[in-house]
Amino acid sequence: MDFAATWQGRGGTDFRGLIQAGAEAEPQVILYLTDGFGTLPQEVPNVPIVWVLNRQCWTGTDGTLYDYNCKELRRFGEITSMQDP
Numbered sequence: 914m915d916f917a918a919t920w921q922g923r924g925g926t927d928f929r930g931l932i933q934a935g936a937e938a939e940p941q942v943i944l945y946l947t948d949g950f951g952t953l954p955q956e957v958p959n960v961p962i963v964w965v966l967n968r969q970c971w972t973g974t975d976g977t978l979y980d981y982n983c984k985e986l987r988r989f990g991e992i993t994s995m996q997d998p
Contacts (some may be wrong), residue, residue, distance in 0.1 A: 926951030962990030
């Protein structure tokens with residue numbers, strides 16, 4: 914069987930649809946694998962979200978979080994990285 918796919922990136926993920934559907938379905942947790950760049954809903958849902966990033970958040974040597982996207986994601990839940998040990 915032949916299979917062809919086209920990959921297009923760098924457009925930003927729209928997180929709103931899955932988060933809204935998750936909030937309505939009331940799961941125990943939403944697990945989102947992403948680079949963290951995208952559109953978030955206005956309101957934080959009443960379901961925990963774990964963001965698994967394919968990168969590290971940018972922090973200073975003192976641990977201060979400078980990464981705007983990670984600051985926004987943190988409002989919605991916990992952040993971890995596939996690059997974490």
